[in-house]
Amino acid sequence: MPAPLDWRRARLAATRDLTRDVRLLAIEPEGAFVPPTPGCHIQVGVQVDGRADTRSYSVVDPGRDGLYRVAVKRLATSRGGSRYMWSLAPGARLLVSSPANHFELAPGRPHYTLVAAGIGITPIRSMALALAEAGAELRLLYAARTRAELAFADELGALLGERLDLFVAEEGRRIDLGAVVAAVPTGGELYLCGPIGLMEAGKRAWALAGRPAASLRFETFGSSGRHATLPFTVRIPRLGLEIRVPENRTMLDAMEAAGVAMIHDCRRGECGLCAVRILDADGVVDHRDVFFSDEEKAANAKLCTCVSRLPGGVLTIDTADRAA
Amino acid sequence: MTDLRPFPLNAWYAAAWSHEIRRELSARTICGKDVVLYRRSDGQAAALEDACWHRLLPLSLGRLQGDEVVCGYHGLVFNADGRCTYMPAQKTINPSACVRAYPLAERHRLVWLWPGDPALADPALIPDFHWNDGTDWVGEGGTFYSLQCDYRLVIDNLMDLTHETYVHAGSIGDEAITSAPFEVTHTDRTATVTRWMIDIEPPPFWKRQLGREGHVDRWQVIHFQAPSTVVGDVGVALTGTGAPEGDRSQGVNGAFLAAITPESETSCHYFWNFVRTFRTDDEGLTRDIQRAHVNDGHGVYDQDHAVLEAQQKALLRHPRLPFYNLNIDAGALWARRLIDDILAREGAPRPPRVEAAD
16 A cells, blocks of 8 residues: 655746756745655646646755756657646646655665666656765766757766766667676666666666676656557457557556556556456557566566557457456 | 654664674664664674565564565565565566665664664764773663653753752762752763762762772763763762862772663663773672662662653643753753754754745
8 A cells, every 4th residue: 555645735936948858847845845865756746638647757856945856758648747747837836745765776885877768867867966976986877869858968967077978879879788787896786767678678687697686776657668659459358348548548547447447556567466468469569567577578468557558459358357 | 743753863873782683683663763673694784664565564573584584474575775685476576665774883882773864874973982882991781672751851861960869869869969060061962061079978889989988079071962872971089189180090980871762752762881990800890880770670770760751751741831941951951952953954844935825
């Protein structure tokens, strides 16, 4: 059971566009300020198609001025959260939670390797700031498709100098996780945040090198896959249902909206509670969770409905429903 | 509770005597946080949040397996960093599955725990408690675990020794304490109460230790280090032999040591010792002094124990009655002032912003 969240009223103090698609929002909560810790996130109440919902955003700095700063990427396939956040003007009223941390930075390690790709820079930035301030040994590798998509790059470069390494795919530089892992000194830790492909590659490289599993830390936003985010159809023969999953909705949400009883907890592909059995898929299943192992994903017996999907086509599944 | 807690979190607190932490799980509550302590196979002590990430069962009800803790309910395993290394019935481990690992340091025969922001846990901030090292000063103390009073009541008690006259009459108490003047000084982290009683009849305990006839000069120099350690340099020397001027060679010198760790707002763990620089090889004396302090209700600290718990009960029963202060409380008030300063620096709630209605 997740702890009851401490929701409070807040005001959008300021916004600033970091790139064409990434906007920094400074949010001032009312009441006592709970300081953010590196890697933490806050939840924000959002309105999507007239319905209240919540979204989690990593806090990008220590907020010493009493503001929570989050960076929100505008996505064409947004489920509506980023569109809402981008619609807000300074002064807007918000509801936010106190910070929670699912991606904690452990102090006192001999070396830290931070790897971020795309909007995955948000928790990694707060870690880089904290580590640099503490005088820790660190290296930050940051990848994006184009140079214009690198948020915070100039300022991180000024702070970290040689310790920052940028990888711009368009310019032909990609992160080689095997080499990254090989360069991590004994006792060092690797923190990863980015698309699922990067994290899976990181996990494989880490395991292959025989490194202790608990020293690889990663966070997933559950919003990226190996395939395009497109509408698809879920068919549930047992219930006689055929459900359309639009590109801006999760399969879990679409199923619940269609009246299918589901259980779930994390909603980011970690806990596995929302997994259902796959009967047939007329396309490749885009597993976006970190719950199933590589072997389990390859076997395609189940998928996590909170994050995983099909890039179009029909997915036939079974649920836990049984006749009374 | 966060806003009202009377103890700083960003501080080192004694959590156990070093010898108490072995290759087994032991539970404590420190500053309202349940922790499980154990010693790793490499000899380092470890402290984890005492609640499984999964269903919150205290991990201290599980078992130690190598250097990791196995939850006694569903077998989740956590390493000494608090990270989950095993989950039942699945091939992967939820990446956010962690329990807090508390910074620990062992120094002065105690295990010190930092309940606050781990990034700030600098071992250089451990209180100077070298009197407890067991080298120049000798003594064997103990702990009142879960003493049922606010830790600050213990500090009040130790920072004003006039109470000895009434609580500890017949051993260390003496009318001279109440009539001798005292001086209180402070820095930003320490407060010191200094009292000299010149040319007095020694109280029974000190007369025995000195083993010589005649009047004495008695000193009590009590050092408080914020937030919660107290070291009292105490002793007597024959009058006229220069003790007030710094020559204690014709006297006997001891020190009472207190590391007081908040357990909750109204309870604490009181790690105490009484050490001395005289007859340091006399193990019988070490035992006698320990018994003089704690002895099935008859020791001097047993007497304090009874007073402190009764005082806390009265405070809870009369929550709105004022707590008056006297001149004798100057040392205690400086100690409380330094604690309040730390609490304020730790981020007391910001005053609410006044905004125009929109």
